[in-house]
Amino acid sequence: MVRLSRATLSRVAAEARPLAEPRATGVVHLGIGAFHRAHQAVYTEQAMAATGDDRWGVCGASQRSTAVAGLLRPQDCLYGVRAGDDVRVIGSVREVLVPGDDLAARLAAPQTAVVTLTITEKGYRRAPRPDGPPTAIGRLVAGLRARAAADAGPLTVVSCDNLPGNGATLAALVTELCEPPLLRWAEQNVTFPASMVDRIVPATTPADLDDMEARLGVRDLGAVVTEPFTQWVIEDDFAGDRPAWDRAGALLVGDVRPYERMKLRLLNGSHSAIAYLSGAEHVSEAVGDAAFAGYLRRLMDEDLSPTLHGLDAFDLAGYKRSLLTRFANPGLRHRVTQIAADGSQKLPQRLLDPARERLAAGHEPRLIALAVAGWMRYVTTARELDDPLADRLTGDPHAGAAATVERLLAIEEIFGPDLRDDRVFRDLVTDGLHRLTADGLAATLRTLDT
Ligand SMILES: NC(=O)c1ccc[n+]([C@@H]2O[C@H](COP(=O)([O-])OP(=O)(O)OC[C@H]3O[C@@H](n4cnc5c(N)ncnc54)[C@H](O)[C@@H]3O)[C@@H](O)[C@H]2O)c1
Numbered sequence: 190m191v192r193l194s195r196a197t198l199s200r201v202a203a204e205a206r207p208l209a210e211p212r213a214t215g216v217v218h219l220g221i222g223a224f225h226r227a228h229q230a231v232y233t234e235q236a237m238a239a240t241g242d243d244r245w246g247v248c249g250a251s252q253r254s255t256a257v258a259g260l261l262r263p264q265d266c267l268y269g270v271r272a273g274d275d276v277r278v279i280g281s282v283r284e285v286l287v288p289g290d291d292l293a294a295r296l297a298a299p300q301t302a303v304v305t306l307t308i309t310e311k312g313y314r315r316a317p318r319p320d321g322p323p324t325a326i327g328r329l330v331a332g333l334r335a336r337a338a339a340d341a342g343p344l345t346v347v348s349c350d351n352l353p354g355n356g357a358t359l360a361a362l363v364t365e366l367c368e369p370p371l372l373r374w375a376e377q378n379v380t381f382p383a384s385m386v387d388r389i390v391p392a393t394t395p396a397d398l399d400d401m402e403a404r405l406g407v408r409d410l411g412a413v414v415t416e417p418f419t420q421w422v423i424e425d426d427f428a429g430d431r432p433a434w435d436r437a438g439a440l441l442v443g444d445v446r447p448y449e450r451m452k453l454r455l456l457n458g459s460h461s462a463i464a465y466l467s468g469a470e471h472v473s474e475a476v477g478d479a480a481f482a483g484y485l486r487r488l489m490d491e492d493l494s495p496t497l498h499g500l501d502a503f504d505l506a507g508y509k510r511s512l513l514t515r516f517a518n519p520g521l522r523h524r525v526t527q528i529a530a531d532g533s534q535k536l537p538q539r540l541l542d543p544a545r546e547r548l549a550a551g552h553e554p555r556l557i558a559l560a561v562a563g564w565m566r567y568v569t570t571a572r573e574l575d576d577p578l579a580d581r582l583t584g585d586p587h588a589g590a591a592a593t594v595e596r597l598l599a600i601e602e603i604f605g606p607d608l609r610d611d612r613v614f615r616d617l618v619t620d621g622l623h624r625l626t627a628d629g630l631a632a633t634l635r636t637l638d639t
C-alpha cells in the first residue's frame with residue numbers, strides 16, 4: 190500500500206494536487222474532524238491560491254484522541270477531498286497536535302492570527318470547572334493567557350459549529366474562565382465573530398477510502414467525501430489579519446443571524462426530522478420516499494419558514510428545493526445515526542425555538558411536534574444512545590405516550606421552563622407519539638393530510 194505523502198504526491202493526478210504550499214500556520218483549528226477538513230481548510234487553501242499569501246497554513250488540534258493525528262501525520266497532513274467527481278488533495282493543514290502537545294504555545298505564537306473551532310454542540314455545554322479535565326474551551330483560555338503574557342497581538346476566534354449565535358456563546362463561555370486582567374486583555378485583543386457553516390460531510394467509510402485510492406492511485410487514510418455545495422457566512426469582526434476567505438467564496442457580513450437561522454432550522458431541522466422519523470439508514474433513502482419528502486416540504490413551508498425573517502431578497506423557495514436535492518444526493522452516504530447523535534444538544538435550536546415562536550404566534554406546529562415525538566420514540570427505544578444526557582433520556586419503552594412525553598418535557602435543559610407547561614405543544618407531541626407507536630409512520634403521515 191503506497192500512502193499519500195509529499196514524497197508520493199507526484200504519483201497523484203496533476204489536477205488533484207494541493208493548490209498552495211503554506212509556509213506558516215496562521216490558523217489554529219480546534220477539533221480537526223471531517224468537517225473542518227472539507228470546509229474551512231479548503232477555504233484557507235483556496236484563499237492562499239487566490240492571493241499567493243502563503244502564511245495561512247492550519248495547525249489542527251484534537252482535544253480527545255490521537256486518531257486524526259495518526260491518520261494525517263504519516264501523510265505529511267495531506268488528504269483528499271472528493272466532492273462529486275472532483276478530487277483535490279488539500280495541503281493547507283500543516284500539523285496536527287494531540288492532547289498532550291503544547292497548544293497554548295501555538296495560540297500564543299505571533300504568527301497565529303485566527304482560531305477556528307468545530308468541537309460539536311456538546312463542546313459548548315458549559316464552562317469547564319477550573320479543577321476539571323481539560324476541555325477545548327479550557328485549552329483555548331489557557332492559550333489566551335499565554336498569548337496575553339507574550340503580548341503576541343490580536344486574535345480572532347471563529348466558532349464553526351452548528352449553534353445559533355455561536356460567536357457570542359463561545360465568548361460567554363471563555364469569559365467565565367478569564368480572571369479580570371485576562372478579561373481586560375481579551376476585551377481589547379480578541380473577537381468572536383459568529384459564523385454560519387454549511388457543507389454536508391458524512392463520516393468517511395472504508396468504501397470511501399477504497400474509492401479514493403482508486404481515484405488517487407495512493408492510499409489516503411485522511412480522505413473526506415462531501416457534496417459540491419459549500420457555504421460560509423462570517424460576521425465581519427476580525428481583531429487582526431485573516432486569510433482571504435472572501436476570495437474563496439466566503440461571505441463576510443454585518444449580521445449572520447438571518448443566514449444562521451435559515452440554515453439551522455431548514456437544513457438541520459429537516460435533518461433531525463429525517464434522523465428521528467424516517468427509519469431509513471441514509472438521508473438519501475429517506476427523501477426518496479415521496480410521502481416522507483412531502484412531510485419535509487410541509488415542515489419547512491408551514492412550521493419553519495414562517496419563523497425566518499430578514500431574508501426578503503433571498504430566494505427561500507429555491508433554497509428549500511435545493512435542500513431536498515442535496516439530501517437526495519445518492520453519492521453521499523450520510524447515515525441518519527450520525528445526525529441523530531446528541532439530539533439533546535441539537536433539538537432546541539433546530540426545532541424547539543421555531544415551535545416556541547409558532548406557538549407564541551397562535552399556530553399549532555404539528556409538523557415540528559411530530560419530529561419531536563420521533564425523537565422521543567428514538568431515545569426511549571434506541572439500543573445505545575449517543576447523547577451527553579443519555580442517562581436522563583432513556584426510559585421505559587412501554588410507558589404510554591402521555592407518560593413518556595411528560596417525563597421528557599420536564600428536562601429543562603432541552604425544553605426550557607416553558608414547553609412542558611404549554612398544553613398545545615404537549616398535546617401535539619403526545620398525539621404524534623401515540624400515532625407513531627400505534628399506527629407507524631406511513632399511516633401517521635397520511636393523517637397529516639386530514
Ligand atoms: N459534518 C458536517 O456535515 C458538518 C456541517 C456543518 C457543521 N458541522 C459542525 O462540525 C462539527 C464536527 O463535525 P465533524 O463532521 O467534523 O465531526 P467529527 O466527528 O469528524 O469530528 C468531531 C470533532 O469534535 C471533537 N469533539 C467531540 N466532542 C467534543 C467535546 N465534547 N469537546 C471538544 N471537542 C469535541 C472531536 O475531537 C473531533 O475533533 C459538528 O458537530 C457541527 O457542529 C459539521
Ligand SMILES: O=P(O)(O)OC[C@@H](O)[C@@H](O)[C@H](O)[C@H](O)CO
Nearest residue numbers: 351386387388389390457460528
Ligand atoms: O454536524 P451535526 O452533528 O451538528 O449535525 C448533523 C447534520 O445535521 C449536519 O452535520 C449537516 O450535515 C450540516 O450542518 C450541513 O451543513
